[in-house]
Amino acid sequence: MARLLATLVAALLLVATPAAAQLPIFDAHIHYSRPDWDAYTPERVLSILAQAGVRRAIVSSTPDDGTLRLYDRSPAGIVPFLRPYRTREDMDSWTRDPAVAAYVEERLDKRHVYRGIGELHLGAQDVDAPTVRRIAELAKARDLFVQCHIDETTVEKMLTTYPGVKILWAHAGMSSTAATVGRLLDRYPMLWVELALRTDVASDGTLDPEWRALFVRRPDRFMVGTDTWTTSRWEVVRQATAAVQQWLSQLPRDVAEQIAWKNGERLFPPP
Numbered sequence: 191m192a193r194l195l196a197t198l199v200a201a202l203l204l205v206a207t208p209a210a211a212q213l214p215i216f217d218a219h220i221h222y223s224r225p226d227w228d229a230y231t232p233e234r235v236l237s238i239l240a241q242a243g244v245r246r247a248i249v250s251s252t253p254d255d256g257t258l259r260l261y262d263r264s265p266a267g268i269v270p271f272l273r274p275y276r277t278r279e280d281m282d283s284w285t286r287d288p289a290v291a292a293y294v295e296e297r298l299d300k301r302h303v304y305r306g307i308g309e310l311h312l313g314a315q316d317v318d319a320p321t322v323r324r325i326a327e328l329a330k331a332r333d334l335f336v337q338c339h340i341d342e343t344t345v346e347k348m349l350t351t352y353p354g355v356k357i358l359w360a361h362a363g364m365s366s367t368a369a370t371v372g373r374l375l376d377r378y379p380m381l382w383v384e385l386a387l388r389t390d391v392a393s394d395g396t397l398d399p400e401w402r403a404l405f406v407r408r409p410d411r412f413m414v415g416t417d418t419w420t421t422s423r424w425e426v427v428r429q430a431t432a433a434v435q436q437w438l439s440q441l442p443r444d445v446a447e448q449i450a451w452k453n454g455e456r457l458f459p460p461p
């Protein structure tokens with residue numbers, strides 16, 4: 191009986207032990223929007239990220255002031271992206287709103303700190319819309335990434351309509367398969383992909399074989415992310431990052447390091 195208990199305790203300890211070595215994380219999808227400001231001070235947010243092992247993060251927010259509040263406290267740790275939405279209501283109408291284009295241009299001119307524009311939401315029918323076009327022009331002229339939460343049809347239309355614009359594809363399209371993502375990466379050199387909220391990459395904790403093969407084949411094109419799209423997400427940043435560490439540990443070390451942080455460091459070198 192004592193031996194059985196000892197075995198059980200040993201098994202439980204194994205389960206509770208964190209997976210392998212923890213990699214530093216470059217998180218490509220963080221928001222610090224208005225509803226978050228009352229619940230979490232910038233200092234608290236920075237400490238949550240640090241405790242989760244996030245070394246640097248791409249941050250955008252509605253409105254943009256949240257991003258700058260974090261950036262001004264941690265210029266080395268925050269990679270600011272300019273979100274065009276002044277309020278949540280802009281999400282529905284921004285693609286055809288000239289005031290949004292003027293707002294983006296004005297903010298870019300005022301603070302020369304942005305490394306990208308986004309996160310943007312649009313459908314295939316909006317790719318040609320005037321404010322989307324203006325943002326693509328600004329991004330190209332200033333060598334900025336555009337982070338887009340769009341489906342696979344829309345991402346391909348963005349890449350063909352605006353060649354030369356670097357697209358960071360949020361959530362790998364949210365539901366696109368590894369086969370589709372791989373085909374797009376092979377065809378479009380201006381496409382990079384982040385995996386925020388894609389728990390299906392390792393749904394039961396084990397890395398899906400098709401995603402694994404794609405990560406090994408294209409390790410330089412992926413980043414991880416959390417997406418604090420609603421305030422309650424700040425409570426699970428640590429958990430979500432631990433789940434990512436779990437599947438990263440199932441990849442060859444050099445592949446895991448690229449996806450965890452080296453791609454972020456290369457694409458967005460510290461100021």
Ligand SMILES: [Zn+2]
Binds near residue numbers: 418
């Ligand atoms: Zn988001």
